[in-house]
Amino acid sequence: MKELLRKLSGxxxxxxYEYRISDKISELFKPVADEVHTDKLxxxxxxxxxTKVNAPRLMIEAHMDEIGLMVRDIDENGFIGFVNIGGVxxxxxxxxxxxxxxxxxxxxxxxxxxxxxxxxxxxxxxxKIQDMAIDTGLxxxxxxxxxxxxxxxxxxxxFCELLGGRVSGKSLDDRAGVAVLVKLLEKLSDxxxxxxxxxxxxxxxxxxxxxxxxxxxxxxxxxxxxIDVTHGITPDNSKNAFELGSGVAIAKGPNLHPALTDRxxxxxxxxxxxxxxxxxxxxxxxxxxxxxxxxEGIPTALLSIPxxxxxxxxxxLELSDVEAVCSLLERFCVELDCDLEGWLCI
Amino acid sequence: MYLKELCxxxxxxxxxxxxxxxxxxxxxxxxxxITVDAIGNIIALKKGKSSDKKVMLSAHTDEVGFIISxxxxxxxxxxxxxxxxxxxxxISKRVRIGKNKLSGVIAMKAIHLQDKSERGKxxxxxxxxxxxxxxxxxxxxxxxxxxxxxxxxxxxxxxGDTVKSKAIDDRAGCAILIELIKKDVQYDTYFCFMAQEExxxxxxxxxxxxxxxxxxxxxxxxxxxDVSGAEEKDYVTSLGKGAAVSFADxxxxxxxxxxxxxxxxxxxxxxxxxxxxxxxxGNDAGAIHLAVGGIKCASVSVPCRYIHSPCGIAxxxxxxxxxxxxxxxxxxxxxxxx
Numbered sequence: 001m002k003e004l005l006r007k008l009s010g011x012x013x014x015x016x017y018e019y020r021i022s023d024k025i026s027e028l029f030k031p032v033a034d035e036v037h038t039d040k041l042x043x044x045x046x047x048x049x050x051t052k053v054n055a056p057r058l059m060i061e062a063h064m065d066e067i068g069l070m071v072r073d074i075d076e077n078g079f080i081g082f083v084n085i086g087g088v089x090x091x092x093x094x095x096x097x098x099x100x101x102x103x104x105x106x107x108x109x110x111x112x113x114x115x116x117x118x119x120x121x122x123x124x125x126x127x128k129i130q131d132m133a134i135d136t137g138l139x140x141x142x143x144x145x146x147x148x149x150x151x152x153x154x155x156x157x158x159f160c161e162l163l164g165g166r167v168s169g170k171s172l173d174d175r176a177g178v179a180v181l182v183k184l185l186e187k188l189s190d191x192x193x194x195x196x197x198x199x200x201x202x203x204x205x206x207x208x209x210x211x212x213x214x215x216x217x218x219x220x221x222x223x224x225x226x227i228d229v230t231h232g233i234t235p236d237n238s239k240n241a242f243e244l245g246s247g248v249a250i251a252k253g254p255n256l257h258p259a260l261t262d263r264x265x266x267x268x269x270x271x272x273x274x275x276x277x278x279x280x281x282x283x284x285x286x287x288x289x290x291x292x293x294x295x296e297g298i299p300t301a302l303l304s305i306p307x308x309x310x311x312x313x314x315x316x317l318e319l320s321d322v323e324a325v326c327s328l329l330e331r332f333c334v335e336l337d338c339d340l341e342g343w344l345c346i
Numbered sequence: 347m348y349l350k351e352l353c354x355x356x357x358x359x360x361x362x363x364x365x366x367x368x369x370x371x372x373x374x375x376x377x378x379x380i381t382v383d384a385i386g387n388i389i390a391l392k393k394g395k396s397s398d399k400k401v402m403l404s405a406h407t408d409e410v411g412f413i414i415s416x417x418x419x420x421x422x423x424x425x426x427x428x429x430x431x432x433x434x435x436x437i438s439k440r441v442r443i444g445k446n447k448l449s450g451v452i453a454m455k456a457i458h459l460q461d462k463s464e465r466g467k468x469x470x471x472x473x474x475x476x477x478x479x480x481x482x483x484x485x486x487x488x489x490x491x492x493x494x495x496x497x498x499x500x501x502x503x504x505x506g507d508t509v510k511s512k513a514i515d516d517r518a519g520c521a522i523l524i525e526l527i528k529k530d531v532q533y534d535t536y537f538c539f540m541a542q543e544e545x546x547x548x549x550x551x552x553x554x555x556x557x558x559x560x561x562x563x564x565x566x567x568x569x570x571x572d573v574s575g576a577e578e579k580d581y582v583t584s585l586g587k588g589a590a591v592s593f594a595d596x597x598x599x600x601x602x603x604x605x606x607x608x609x610x611x612x613x614x615x616x617x618x619x620x621x622x623x624x625x626x627x628g629n630d631a632g633a634i635h636l637a638v639g640g641i642k643c644a645s646v647s648v649p650c651r652y653i654h655s656p657c658g659i660a661x662x663x664x665x666x667x668x669x670x671x672x673x674x675x676x677x678x679x680x681x682x683x684x
Contacts, residue, residue, distance in 0.1 A: 133574030137505030162479025
């Protein structure tokens, strides 16, 4: 799992630019799926077919895009201005290393006004994104020959192992979910399913959820489970957050189908899989929100992995929680038969 | 030049051991004597053709960083900064801690969990913490002790004709001194690799008391603010415009004859130089020029953007220019001693 996460964290594809990584994600699914294809928006869809005809369809989904930046302008000295794509935490940007995906990949450092140039009132203020610029160390001519307005930029953020089976890196939101999909199909490789399983790596969760909405429409599943991350407890926040190592967070609320959610909870209970219930009063801020209302409506559940420092270069999670999501979905799939009528009604 | 190797070593003020060992090892074949003093300065003597005068060349071995000041019940580390670090550049950066280079990340709660007023303000260092993954105080204590130092965990890389690294301030100076000690010198020359510059010019103060030179040149890295959004008058120095020679900074007013001689020699030797344009920063010259009744002292520096951050940027041509100017200073030392 760790090596798979390292690999997925290292892929570079911001929302809308997932085509840069969809081949590599497809390759991960090919050995474990009957069929893998990429749709018009770039969603990577891996299918494991049932032995039955007209079997029901289960869609399990995680998003493959990451937050990032985009080139806004290049000034006369070759400094590169940028905008954010998705909810980038601007406080982490000064002195952050980035990679500009220009005609070739170019490394750069985000510079901000040096301390001696700040006025007294500014010193405590967070630098505004429009006042920051990327320094590539290259000449203005070189920058202009390689970089174009609209080029995607990713945070460099190396992957590293911490103590306690924890790892840190960029884009674990939600490549950890993609890792669950790969491992789940691997675990199910010798299992004959009563239903068709669609494992979807969706685009654009960080901006508008378009990947989930369109793949949900196309697949038209009988039910769907979204996998995403939720907040991990840190010294400065314990509200709406879960301890790393406390297992999978199973969401409840209007966004989630009660019977499907209850079935996941009882599966966790019966199989001694660690879980917590996460309560969301409305929009869960995940792909589950659009999946629920795709086409004529899809019974949807949400499983989340606790993760600290979301939307930074040092997102941190515990491997055991990723394993817990994987185990829960494996047991859920193994125990699921094609008769949904009995229990899957609201 | 050993710039990459030196920048990659961990040596926060007070824990310069790894840098010290590396330098000692490299200069041993060329020095006539090497002394490591009580604070950890390396004082290496290169005998000259004459012992009538004593010349000092100095660079500092330490870098800015962090020191672990507490461990919470849940296994997070509290820390303090060592040396001047802008809090804005440390959030969400990787660090390595202690002799075993344990990985950690400097963190705070996610943006989603902050209210509006929190989002707009730079947090206090005391509200940040280092996450090493430990699940309890006990687990953390197996790997970390109070007083352990931490440094930015960032790679040394070449960006075109520039170098991107932590600790260019002042491993660039150390790298230059290591090259210069290989050459013959006119007078007895003390190559001093100073500890604890970043916390108040501590090493230089005692090294100069021991050496008592007739003249001293500090080889440093300095602020370079020719960055996007800054006005030209605020640049201090500019990248790629050559060795920065200071007429003054916050700690020193350089003797005018020394300053002008450096510019003259640079011009004659066709070394590109620039004048450091603001009374910003300070370096070991501040301690040296005041010591033992007053020492004639100047400094020549490598301009470094984003200094004191995990990713400073310096031009290779500027490092070369500083090397050449320091070399010319030694070769034409009589012109400076007059």
